[in-house]
Amino acid sequence: xxxxxxxxxxxxxxxxxxxxxxxxxxxxxxxxxxxxxxxxxxxxxxxxxxxxxxxxxxxxxxxxxxxxxxxxxxxxxxxxxxxxxxxxxxxxxxxxxxxxxxxxxxxxxxxxxxxxxxxxxxxxxxxxxxxxxxxxxxxxxxxxxxxxxxxxxxxxxxxxxxxxxxxxxxxxxxxxxxxxxxxxxxxxxxxxxxxxxxxxxxxxxxxxxxxxxxxxxxxxxxxxxxxxxxxxxxxxxxxxxxxxxxxxxxxxxxxxxxxxxxxxxxx
Amino acid sequence: xxxxxxxxxxxxxxxxxxxxxxxxxxxxxxxxxxxxxxxxxxxxxxxxxxxxxxxxxxxxxxxxxxxxxxxxxxxxxxxxxxxxxxxxxxxxxxxxxxxxxxxxxxxxxxxxxxxxxxxxxxxxxxxxxxxxxxxxxxxxxxxxxxxxxxxxxxxxxxxxxxxxxxxxxxxxxxxxxxxxxxxxxxxxxxxxxxxxxxxxxxxxxxxxxxxxxxxxxxxxxxxxxxxxxxxxxxxxxxxxxxxxxxxxxxxxxxxxxxxxxxxxxxx
Numbered sequence: 229x230x231x232x233x234x235x236x237x238x239x240x241x242x243x244x245x246x247x248x249x250x251x252x253x254x255x256x257x258x259x260x261x262x263x264x265x266x267x268x269x270x271x272x273x274x275x276x277x278x279x280x281x282x283x284x285x286x287x288x289x290x291x292x293x294x295x296x297x298x299x300x301x302x303x304x305x306x307x308x309x310x311x312x313x314x315x316x317x318x319x320x321x322x323x324x325x326x327x328x329x330x331x332x333x334x335x336x337x338x339x340x341x342x343x344x345x346x347x348x349x350x351x352x353x354x355x356x357x358x359x360x361x362x363x364x365x366x367x368x369x370x371x372x373x374x375x376x377x378x379x380x381x382x383x384x385x386x387x388x389x390x391x392x393x394x395x396x397x398x399x400x401x402x403x404x405x406x407x408x409x410x411x412x413x414x415x416x417x418x419x420x421x422x423x424x425x426x427x428x429x430x431x432x433x434x435x436x437x438x439x440x441x442x443x444x445x446x447x448x449x450x451x452x453x454x455x456x457x458x459x460x461x462x463x464x465x466x467x468x469x470x471x472x473x474x475x476x477x478x479x480x481x482x483x484x485x486x487x488x489x490x491x492x493x494x495x
Numbered sequence: 496x497x498x499x500x501x502x503x504x505x506x507x508x509x510x511x512x513x514x515x516x517x518x519x520x521x522x523x524x525x526x527x528x529x530x531x532x533x534x535x536x537x538x539x540x541x542x543x544x545x546x547x548x549x550x551x552x553x554x555x556x557x558x559x560x561x562x563x564x565x566x567x568x569x570x571x572x573x574x575x576x577x578x579x580x581x582x583x584x585x586x587x588x589x590x591x592x593x594x595x596x597x598x599x600x601x602x603x604x605x606x607x608x609x610x611x612x613x614x615x616x617x618x619x620x621x622x623x624x625x626x627x628x629x630x631x632x633x634x635x636x637x638x639x640x641x642x643x644x645x646x647x648x649x650x651x652x653x654x655x656x657x658x659x660x661x662x663x664x665x666x667x668x669x670x671x672x673x674x675x676x677x678x679x680x681x682x683x684x685x686x687x688x689x690x691x692x693x694x695x696x697x698x699x700x701x702x703x704x705x706x707x708x709x710x711x712x713x714x715x716x717x718x719x720x721x722x723x724x725x726x727x728x729x730x731x732x733x734x735x736x737x738x739x740x741x742x743x744x745x746x747x748x749x750x751x752x753x754x755x756x757x758x759x760x761x762x
């Protein structure tokens with residue numbers, strides 16, 4: 229059994245391309261339709277109902293493109309809208325929080341796990357619940373890092389100012405002696421070198437992109453939705469604002485060139 | 496002749512409350528309906544067409560509330576959407592760019608004027624045009640400062656990290672020996688003490704809020720739209736995301752307590 233339809237992937241903007249990068253690497257025959265909601269980005273400090281409304285509109289758009297599964301490549305949208313989309317839709321919906329929590333629990337020796345993310349993700353408690361479901365005695369310390377997204381989008385991933393900001397955000401987590409840190413926002417993998425340097429080699433950094441791609445592979449396999457062997461994939465990129473900024477910044481997140489971005493205004 | 500209808504004021508979020516503060520001070524009898532587009536904030540790095548679409552929707556909402564004039568209390572929306580709204584609407588539309596340019600030209604001795612703002616405002620060239628229309632030999636140096644808005648929204652108006660960011664942004668303007676700096680974003684007045692300290696006492700900081708309120712007063716007077724003498728003003732605040740964050744942050748921008756914020760989802 230196989231299915232040549234594309235996988236739909238969405239994010240508030242360009243951060244989800246770090247997840248697309250991993251899906252392309254692990255599932256090279258799968259076609260992808262990506263939607264970045266660049267006209268309404270960021271989601272991180274917006275209310276749950278607003279993020280749910282946006283997520284529903286994007287899922288409708290992806291379904292209209294004939295996708296066979298939806299990957300929510302955005303931590304805030306996963307935290308606020310995953311249960312809703314799963315309840316509403318017939319196709320499989322995969323988020324980034326459960327895979328990230330699984331990888332964190334597997335990596336942690338002490339059970340002291342830090343989670344950094346947007347205000348929305350941290351306040352939602354989604355990671356706490358997902359981690360405790362797997363390891364009830366885990367101690368989870370959450371820290372919202374609202375300045376990280378704009379710093380990464382400016383390309384300031386290794387500046388003195390970014391170091392000062394990171395030092396302040398990480399301080400409570402260092403104090404908690406976490407041995408594992410979940411990068412609970414798809415922008416944060418670009419800060420890995422800086423975070424690694426500040427936290428030292430004993431703290432494992434968990435980037436949920438890899439585990440989310442693995443989960444997507446498992447779901448497609450279990451449901452007989454894999455692309456036919458030898459299929460030539462087609463990758464399409466849409467965004468809700470004009471495509472120029474997406475094109476300019478996207479390649480840094482995707483780790484490869486993007487030829488074309490299509491505009492699909494929403495909101 | 497007088498008109499008791501409210502003035503409509505809008506911004507991408509809460510920054511426009513610095514303009515509302517000045518309107519309340521200069522026009523204490525005028526009622527105000529404020530709309531902050533917190534579900535889609537920020538506008539600063541979004542494309543002109545997206546910002547025009549949002550501005551049109553908000554103007555429709557304000558007109559549905561019976562306003563007698565519209566103040567665009569957002570530099571990016573003024574830069575992208577003021578000519579369009581003026582052409583489309585029968586009521587007077589006032590922006591922040593012309594008043595800011597006028598104040599800058601009046602303040603500058605040398606004619607070397609710096610403008611800081613969002614990417615959208617600086618790229619639009621709106622301040623350059625407005626300043627050159629008043630003083631053709633002015634030398635205008637624009638600098639986009641995309642990290643200032645998130646830093647102000649986090650309340651980091653006097654941190655070491657903010658100083659480093661400001662130092663880097665201001666360096667080209669210091670190099671140009673500007674004697675006047677337009678704060679071309681309604682969030683920036685909260686950075687005045689830091690900017691003043693970094694630039695020294697010889698550089699005049701122009702906050703367009705005061706001049707925009709004065710322009711609003713002139714327009715209402717010229718068209719016979721002033722509130723009746725002794726009118727008791729009513730101030731209503733709307734936002735497109737949930738009101739909690741608006742309530743929490745808004746008072747810092749308005750400089751007084753906000754009792755109630757109404758939700759009006761858009762987008």
